[in-house]
Amino acid sequence: MKRKYILIDCFQDIPCNPCEEICPHKAIEVGSPITRTPRYYEERCDGCAKCVAVCPGLCIYLVEEEEGSDKMTITLPYEFLPLPRKGELASVLDYNGREVGQGIVKRVKNTKSENGTALISVEVSRAIGLAARNILIRKTDDSEPELVEGERESFTDFQICRCEEVLLSELRTLAKMGIVFAPNLRRFSRVGLGLCQGKACSELMFSELSNITGMTVGELGHPKARPPVRPIKLRELFG
Amino acid sequence: MYIYEHPILGKINKSPKVTIYINGRPHEGYLGEPVASALWAAGVRAYKLTKRFHEPRGPFCFIGRCTDCEVEIDGIPRVKACVTPVKEGMSIRVPDL
Numbered sequence: 519m520k521r522k523y524i525l526i527d528c529f530q531d532i533p534c535n536p537c538e539e540i541c542p543h544k545a546i547e548v549g550s551p552i553t554r555t556p557r558y559y560e561e562r563c564d565g566c567a568k569c570v571a572v573c574p575g576l577c578i579y580l581v582e583e584e585e586g587s588d589k590m591t592i593t594l595p596y597e598f599l600p601l602p603r604k605g606e607l608a609s610v611l612d613y614n615g616r617e618v619g620q621g622i623v624k625r626v627k628n629t630k631s632e633n634g635t636a637l638i639s640v641e642v643s644r645a646i647g648l649a650a651r652n653i654l655i656r657k658t659d660d661s662e663p664e665l666v667e668g669e670r671e672s673f674t675d676f677q678i679c680r681c682e683e684v685l686l687s688e689l690r691t692l693a694k695m696g697i698v699f700a701p702n703l704r705r706f707s708r709v710g711l712g713l714c715q716g717k718a719c720s721e722l723m724f725s726e727l728s729n730i731t732g733m734t735v736g737e738l739g740h741p742k743a744r745p746p747v748r749p750i751k752l753r754e755l756f757g
Numbered sequence: 758m759y760i761y762e763h764p765i766l767g768k769i770n771k772s773p774k775v776t777i778y779i780n781g782r783p784h785e786g787y788l789g790e791p792v793a794s795a796l797w798a799a800g801v802r803a804y805k806l807t808k809r810f811h812e813p814r815g816p817f818c819f820i821g822r823c824t825d826c827e828v829e830i831d832g833i834p835r836v837k838a839c840v841t842p843v844k845e846g847m848s849i850r851v852p853d854l
Contacts, residue, residue: 599762
């Protein structure tokens with residue numbers, strides 16, 4: 519017996535419903551409010567894959583599996599050039615972009631009705647099938663920069679404020695010392711006092727403070743914002 | 758490195774080529790493209806080193822907010838390369854890092 523169904527990686531409450539609109543069989547329901555994540559009714563779905571091509575987040579995949587077979591076919595949206603060719607060997611990538619295995623490109627569909635989003639069907643082993651999220655065609659002359667061993671693992675800190683180069687760990691230290699009132703924290707750490715005037719870091723600072731203290735953004739106080747909104751030349755002020 | 762064909766937008770029509778000067782040396786750029794894009798094409802990706810950690814910085818937000826991409830254009834310092842369109846004969850100065 520053949521089974522066709524879709525996987526939806528949609529988990530954010532964002533206002534978006536093209537999948538619901540395009541489905542001819544009402545197999546996907548977003549409903550009201552439009553920010554709900556989609557619900558899927560497999561019994562109504564005929565596997566036409568229209569939703570796979572229309573999803574702006576490229577997060578819907580069609581799975582075709584057959585009872586007794588150790589292979590399955592995943593149809594995924596693909597927006598890179600050049601397009602893979604039928605029969606080509608492809609590396610199969612998971613949600614995090616890690617290679618989980620290999621597959622054979624079975625179909626490449628790229629029609630005007632899909633607005634340029636190509637649908638690539640790859641045959642993969644059942645063991646990795648449901649993890650497949652994208653493919654990578656390796657060219658023979660591909661010289662990929664090698665990831666330094668442990669590069670990703672050693673990552674523990676980052677700059678919460680790029681202009682003043684303040685580390686997240688430093689912000690946490692200050693917060694643990696009891697400096698959690700946002701205007702005070704700004705004076706001690708200089709987060710938000712750099713050239714970008716807090717455009718990049720304010721929200722990060724508030725969410726981190728909120729995480730540490732359990733207080734709402736309102737309770738944390740708001741640092742005073744003073745004009746000008748963006749840096750301007752003195753000449754523009756005084757002519 | 759430019760994108761001349763895009764999977765969704767199709768063929769990209771580029772504007773006319775103009776000559777710009779990066780640290781006095783002539784380079785080609787497309788009229789109206791962001792200066793940051795012309796610099797990228799010329800192989801210039803870092804515009805400064807940060808004061809504290811001495812990290813290279815270049816275009817980051819690409820929308821004129823973060824100020825990481827400031828360069829000197831036609832003698833005016835601290836111009837944001839990501840939101841400034843390329844013009845014929847423009848002179849850009851970037852520190853050699």
